[in-house]
Amino acid sequence: MLTTGPRGTRDILPDSSGYWQYVEQVIRQVCRNFAYQEIRTPVFEHTELFLRGIGETTDIVEKEMYTFNDRGKRSITLRPENTAAVVRSYLEHKLYAGPQPVKLFYIGPMFRYDRPQAGRYRQFHQFGIEALGAKGPAIDAEIISLAVDFLNRLGLSDLRLLINSVGCPECRPVYRTKLQDFFREKLPHLCPDCQSRYDRNPMRILDCKNENCAEHSQGAPHMAECLCDECNSHFSGLKDLLTAAGINFELNPRLVRGLDYYTKTAFEIQYAPLGAQSAVCGGGRYDGLVAECGGQPTPGIGFAVGIERVLLALEKQALLPVLTNSIDAFIAPLAEATQAKAFEIVTELRKAGFTADMDFMNRSLKAQMKYANKYPARFVVLIGEDELRQNKVMLKNMETGNQELIDKTSLIHMITEGMEK
Ligand code: ATP
Numbered sequence: 463m464l465t466t467g468p469r470g471t472r473d474i475l476p477d478s479s480g481y482w483q484y485v486e487q488v489i490r491q492v493c494r495n496f497a498y499q500e501i502r503t504p505v506f507e508h509t510e511l512f513l514r515g516i517g518e519t520t521d522i523v524e525k526e527m528y529t530f531n532d533r534g535k536r537s538i539t540l541r542p543e544n545t546a547a548v549v550r551s552y553l554e555h556k557l558y559a560g561p562q563p564v565k566l567f568y569i570g571p572m573f574r575y576d577r578p579q580a581g582r583y584r585q586f587h588q589f590g591i592e593a594l595g596a597k598g599p600a601i602d603a604e605i606i607s608l609a610v611d612f613l614n615r616l617g618l619s620d621l622r623l624l625i626n627s628v629g630c631p632e633c634r635p636v637y638r639t640k641l642q643d644f645f646r647e648k649l650p651h652l653c654p655d656c657q658s659r660y661d662r663n664p665m666r667i668l669d670c671k672n673e674n675c676a677e678h679s680q681g682a683p684h685m686a687e688c689l690c691d692e693c694n695s696h697f698s699g700l701k702d703l704l705t706a707a708g709i710n711f712e713l714n715p716r717l718v719r720g721l722d723y724y725t726k727t728a729f730e731i732q733y734a735p736l737g738a739q740s741a742v743c744g745g746g747r748y749d750g751l752v753a754e755c756g757g758q759p760t761p762g763i764g765f766a767v768g769i770e771r772v773l774l775a776l777e778k779q780a781l782l783p784v785l786t787n788s789i790d791a792f793i794a795p796l797a798e799a800t801q802a803k804a805f806e807i808v809t810e811l812r813k814a815g816f817t818a819d820m821d822f823m824n825r826s827l828k829a830q831m832k833y834a835n836k837y838p839a840r841f842v843v844l845i846g847e848d849e850l851r852q853n854k855v856m857l858k859n860m861e862t863g864n865q866e867l868i869d870k871t872s873l874i875h876m877i878t879e880g881m882e883k
């Protein structure tokens with residue numbers, strides 16, 4: 463127990479944290495480029511927020527939340543996603559009173575009691591976008607193009623963008639009835655989850671992962687046939703914008719959410735080589751969510767990307783960057799008596815802006831050189847007792863193998879010059 467983390471959690475170790483920094487850096491660049499600003503909300507919220515903001519008939523709320531009472535007997539939940547929390551923060555800090563639309567991004571850990579497997583964890587990380595306040599399809603196109611651009615910048619191609627419209631509270635009841643008519647006779651053949659979805663949320667039968675249910679939903683009516691005029695024109699507006707921007711998409715009528723506050727656009731980006739966990743990004747419009755959380759009716763749209771899945775995809779395609787741990791200088795005290803001098807020098811070099819390290823293990827010269835080569839270090843500064851007495855150091859250029867005895871006072875100058883070569 464003490465030497466193993468909880469199931470579904472992972473440590474990001476020093477040999478791979480550089481990959482995370484790389485992906486996060488691309489996220490920050492893309493978001494800056496598209497003028498989205500970062501928001502950081504707490505990792506836990508009142509449970510009530512997620513019951514409202516995600517919906518009681520979703521898998522997340524029914525089976526996946528980490529919920530507990532804190533010592534003050536308040537029900538707390540580790541965030542399983544971040545849209546509800548961003549909306550809470552938007553209302554709490556009256557972001558609606560500032561310039562519109564409010565364009566936000568976040569990066570951080572999420573928690574779901576999922577069944578752990580490759581690309582599916584209990585603590586995982588999402589990069590997400592939320593745009594609040596704009597109702598036309600242009601912002602939908604913008605965030606979809608941001609997601610695609612992000613994945614392209616990482617070098618991922620062969621992506622499938624699936625889009626659908628889930629309508630609005632005006633047109634969805636018609637569709638709901640049509641769906642119930644379609645599934646009525648098939649009901650005994652569906653899984654227990656779908657049987658309970660039939661009354662509560664029949665659209666969700668369409669995205670059931672059970673193969674048998676998927677077969678039974680072949681031929682089900684499409685939302686597209688039932689869209690009201692407004693939803694229809696929003697959807698065709700989005701398709702036109704994507705086409706104009708040269709973004710390929712496929713229509714997928716099975717992409718559904720089915721809660722009242724999810725409206726119009728729903729989309730997903732898949733990366734097929736990931737197999738069962740091929741969804742790298744899921745998003746959609748939620749024009750009813752802000753009101754559901756107690757604010758004025760406000761349109762909104764967002765998406766979330768699973769960072770672990772993106773990293774898996776990059777690994778599969780050999781697109782991960784080469785990580786280097788190289789340093790400018792390694793200071794090698796050759797006797798215990800010279801360690802203080804080594805510490806003085808490493809401190810000076812760091813202050814001057816160099817990346818520098820020193821030996822802390824009282825190793826032999828040979829072992830120190832081997833260690834310095836592992837980084838690798840561009841220069842090694844050797845200090846023996848003779849050098850200490852003369853206030854000199856031996857500067858070794860590890861690329862050329864040249865070494866020269868120099869005054870300690872000219873060390874920074876010599877390294878600067880050497881670095882420029
Ligand atoms: P799935 O159907 O795969 O469970 P989801 O519908 O639950 O996905 P969303 O809530 O839309 O997923 O989350 C957006 C993205 O977050 C997903 O496309 C995926 O990349 C990632 N994601 C979701 N759950 C996990 C998890 N347990 N582990 C790792 N990544 C996840």
Ligand code: MG
Pocket residue numbers: 521
């Ligand atoms: Mg899930």
